[in-house]
Amino acid sequence: MNHLKTFILLAALTALFAGLGYLIGGATGMAIALVFAGGMNLFSYWNADKIVMKMYRAQPVDEQHPNAVVRNYVADVRQMARDAGLPQPQVAIIPSDQPNAFATGRTPERAAVCATTGLLDMLTRDEVRGVMAHELAHVKNRDTLIMTVTATIAGAIAALANFALFFQGGDDRERPGGLIGTLALMILAPMAAGLVQMAISRSREYEADRVGAEIANDPHALASALQKIEAYAKRIHNPTAERNPASGQLFIINPLAGRGADNLFSTHPATGNRVRALVELGAKMGMRPRQAAPASAPAVPISAIPATHRRLTTGVPATPAEPRGPWG
Numbered sequence: 449m450n451h452l453k454t455f456i457l458l459a460a461l462t463a464l465f466a467g468l469g470y471l472i473g474g475a476t477g478m479a480i481a482l483v484f485a486g487g488m489n490l491f492s493y494w495n496a497d498k499i500v501m502k503m504y505r506a507q508p509v510d511e512q513h514p515n516a517v518v519r520n521y522v523a524d525v526r527q528m529a530r531d532a533g534l535p536q537p538q539v540a541i542i543p544s545d546q547p548n549a550f551a552t553g554r555t556p557e558r559a560a561v562c563a564t565t566g567l568l569d570m571l572t573r574d575e576v577r578g579v580m581a582h583e584l585a586h587v588k589n590r591d592t593l594i595m596t597v598t599a600t601i602a603g604a605i606a607a608l609a610n611f612a613l614f615f616q617g618g619d620d621r622e623r624p625g626g627l628i629g630t631l632a633l634m635i636l637a638p639m640a641a642g643l644v645q646m647a648i649s650r651s652r653e654y655e656a657d658r659v660g661a662e663i664a665n666d667p668h669a670l671a672s673a674l675q676k677i678e679a680y681a682k683r684i685h686n687p688t689a690e691r692n693p694a695s696g697q698l699f700i701i702n703p704l705a706g707r708g709a710d711n712l713f714s715t716h717p718a719t720g721n722r723v724r725a726l727v728e729l730g731a732k733m734g735m736r737p738r739q740a741a742p743a744s745a746p747a748v749p750i751s752a753i754p755a756t757h758r759r760l761t762t763g764v765p766a767t768p769a770e771p772r773g774p775w776g
Contacts, residue, residue, distance in 0.1 A: 465601055496553070508539065537560055550583065574666060575672055589652065595652070665733075674726075
């Protein structure tokens with residue numbers, strides 16, 4: 449169903465683009481917008497792994513790392529990649545106290561999976577395995593390619609809307625709505641494209657949860673990890689993500705403070721819905737649910753975890769303290 453939903457949403461984006469192109473730009477305007485948006489997104493696609501990893505100061509690690517937690521993390525990722533029939537991805541850690549993770553790379557052969565130091569410090573080994581299996585599922589499902597295609601089409605729609613007043617495709621009197629109609633399309637079409645793009649992102653998260661649970665063979669570990677990550681993420685600032693909110697959809701849980709719900713304007717499904725689906729999957733696999741931390745609070749209060757411990761256990765420099773806004 450998730451694959452069918454993705455196909456339908458992609459078809460809707462394509463239809464929206466074609467319809468908008470003929471309404472306000474004609475064939476010429478549509479072609480120019482597609483080339484312009486496609487060029488930008490193609491550059492991003494070929495360089496996405498480098499751009500994102502540099503942005504978050506990701507540091508590649510291997511099984512020779514001096515810290516046992518990191519060695520276990522690398523070994524588990526490599527073992528699960530083999531079990532899933534995937535090429536060995538680059539494994540990295542990100543110096544951030546907020547527990548989170550993401551995958552990047554245009555193909556499985558070019559993939560990289562990244563976990564924050566906070567994730568390795570605050571979650572159990574089974575939970576970390578569940579999270580990284582989810583990221584490997586994104587690689588296996590080629591979600592980076594899917595999201596690039598949606599970004600290309602959504603970008604083309606936005607570009608075409610911006611060109612609306614320049615490529616008018618005829619006299620205003622011959623066009624539906626005239627100038628007012630054009631202005632309405634300039635505003636509404638990119639919004640509609642963005643909503644469809646977010647819906648596709650949510651669909652891919654559900655699919656990655658399912659496939660990841662199968663890769664790790666432990667749906668309940670991922671369910672427990674999701675609840676913990678969400679609880680911590682609400683209280684631990686991620687300054688890089690706040691400065692670059694568009695990158696938030698890469699993470700397993702929205703890293704932006706105070707956001708994340710299963711609604712039209714979210715790139716991530718509600719954690720409660722994801723946990724429920726994983727528990728149901730575990731029941732089908734004949735597994736008994738473990739005692740999970742409530743979504744409203746971390747299993748261990750953050751105040752009980754010394755900051756020096758969170759920052760030093762993985763041997764990665766701490767995230768520099770930065771003000772949240774103009775008032776500090």
